[in-house]
Amino acid sequence: xxxxxxxxxxxxxxxxxxxxxxxxxxxxxxxxxxxxxxxxxxxxxxxxxxxxxxxxxxxxxxxxxxxxxxxxxxxxxxxxxxxxxxxxxxxxxxxxxxxxxxxxxxxxxxxxxxxxxxxxxxxxxxxxxxxxxxxxxxxxxxxxxxxxxxxxxxxxxxxxxxxxxxxxxxxxxxxxxxxxxxxxxxxxxxxxxxxxxxxxxxxxxxxxxxxxxxxxxxxxxxxxxxxxxxxxxxxxxxxxxxxxxxxxxxxxxxxxxxxxxxxxxxxxxxxxxxxxxxxxxxxxxxxxxxxxxxxxxxxxxx
Numbered sequence: 356x357x358x359x360x361x362x363x364x365x366x367x368x369x370x371x372x373x374x375x376x377x378x379x380x381x382x383x384x385x386x387x388x389x390x391x392x393x394x395x396x397x398x399x400x401x402x403x404x405x406x407x408x409x410x411x412x413x414x415x416x417x418x419x420x421x422x423x424x425x426x427x428x429x430x431x432x433x434x435x436x437x438x439x440x441x442x443x444x445x446x447x448x449x450x451x452x453x454x455x456x457x458x459x460x461x462x463x464x465x466x467x468x469x470x471x472x473x474x475x476x477x478x479x480x481x482x483x484x485x486x487x488x489x490x491x492x493x494x495x496x497x498x499x500x501x502x503x504x505x506x507x508x509x510x511x512x513x514x515x516x517x518x519x520x521x522x523x524x525x526x527x528x529x530x531x532x533x534x535x536x537x538x539x540x541x542x543x544x545x546x547x548x549x550x551x552x553x554x555x556x557x558x559x560x561x562x563x564x565x566x567x568x569x570x571x572x573x574x575x576x577x578x579x580x581x582x583x584x585x586x587x588x589x590x591x592x593x594x595x596x597x598x599x600x601x602x603x604x605x606x607x608x609x610x611x612x613x614x615x616x617x618x619x620x621x622x623x624x625x626x627x628x629x630x631x632x633x634x635x636x637x638x639x640x641x642x643x644x645x646x647x648x649x650x651x652x653x654x655x656x657x
Contacts (some may be wrong), residue, residue, distance in 0.1 A: 401619050401620065404616075404619050405616055405619055405620045408612055408615055408616040408619070409616065411612055412609060412612050412613065412616070414525075415605050415608055415609050415612065416609070418522060418523050418524055418525075418601075418605050419602065419605050419606070419609075421521040421522055421523050422521075422523045422529075422598050422601060422602050422605070424521060424531070425521045425523060425529055425531040425594075425598055426595065426598050427485070427486065428485055428491070428531040428532055429531055429532075429591050429594055429595050429598070430595070431483070431485055431486075431491065432491055432492075432532060432533065432591055433588060433591045433592070433595070435480050435483050435491060436538075436584050436587060436588050436591070437588070438480055439477065439480050439481075439584050440581065440584050440585070440588070442473055442476055442477055442480070443477075443553070443577055443580055443581050443584065444581070445473060446470060446473050446557060446560075446577055447574065447577045447578070447581070449466050449469055449470055449473075450560060450569070450573050450574045450577055451574065452466060453466045453467075453560075453564050453569045454569050454571065454574065460567035463564040463565070463567050463569065464564065464565055464567075466564050467560075467561040467562075467564035467565045470557055470560055470561040470564065471557075471561045473557060474554060474557040474558060474561065477553065477554065477557065478502055478504060478510075478554065481501065481502045481535055481538075481539050481554075482500055482501060482502050490514070491532055492514065492532070492533065492534065492535030492538060492539070493513070493514035493515070493534075493535060494514040494515035494516055494517040494518065494519075494532075494534040494535070494536070495514075495515055495517035495518070495519050496513070496514045496515050496517075497519065497532075499513050499514060500513060501513055501514035501535045502535060502539070502554070504554070508555055508558040508559065508562070509555075510552055510554040510555055510558075512535060512536050512539075512540050512552075514534060514535050514536065515534065515536075516534050516536050516537070517534065518530040518531075518532060518533065518534060519531055519532050523598060523601045523602075523605075524601050524604065524605065527597075527601055529594050529597055529598060529601070530594060531594075533587055533590070533591070537583075537587070538583060538584065538587050539552055539553050539554065539580075540552040540553075541583075542556070542576065542579050542580045542583050543579045544572075544576060544579075545571075545572035545575040545576055545579075551576055551579075553576070553577075553580040553583075556573060556576040556577060556580065557577075559573065560573040560577075
């Protein structure tokens with residue numbers, strides 16, 4: 356026959372109440388955090404899934420940030436190239452004007468003055484920086500001023516031929532700029548057999564106008580420069596469209612990832628509240644029973 360002492364009996368009651376209090380505490384913590392499990396050990400499989408999903412969400416959110424950064428750079432480039440286009444259109448108008456046989460030498464010198472102003476503006480545009488202070492047309496050497504006027508009609512490019520690109524999807528990278536070498540320096544000359552940078556073209560045009568001896572080659576070179584700018588803007592527009600599509604794909608993926616994570620880790624509030632109320636009733640009943648039982652002893656019956 357097994358005999359239980361009063362101390363053992365009382366300790367068992369205390370242990371039962373403490374166990375029930377722990378359950379109540381855990382339910383309260385679940386409700387306060389809104390999470391189904393408080394510690395990975397509560398559900399290792401679900402916890403591992405949540406970690407994987409959270410990492411995928413973080414990566415995709417970084418892709419979205421990269422898309423924003425790339426879009427800002429490309430939109431700035433498109434704006435700058437639009438200004439370059441306007442500038443070259445004005446240079447073309449002046450070239451046509453300068454080639455008019457009715458102009459005097461003095462008239463052509465006045466045109467040359469404006470051409471030189473346009474050249475200065477073009478150099479400034481080609482050396483544009485973005486919001487982070489990086490040069491837009493320096494290739495991958497974004498900290499180096501790309502275009503330098505060495506004087507005497509000599510212009511140098513200090514950037515490289517590379518393109519900076521950003522990861523915007525799990526398997527997609529997009530260039531956020533164009534090398535100034537391709538945009539401004541490698542412009543076909545009037546013969547189409549060699550390259551002539553647009554800066555030198557404008558410089559020589561102004562010099563020819565000053566000498567009252569403009570040539571038709573200048574008009575062809577400016578047209579070639581305009582064509583190069585137009586082609587670059589088309590590529591920029593294509594990349595911007597690609598970014599829009601990738602952003603939509605990423606956003607849809609994020610929605611699915613977050614929904615899946617929510618189903619795994621989020622608490623059913625109504626169900627949890629009901630369970631907490633049940634546990635509180637059980638705890639109160641256990642406490643009341645313990646109080647009544649602990650007051651009993653043999654002396655109560657003497």
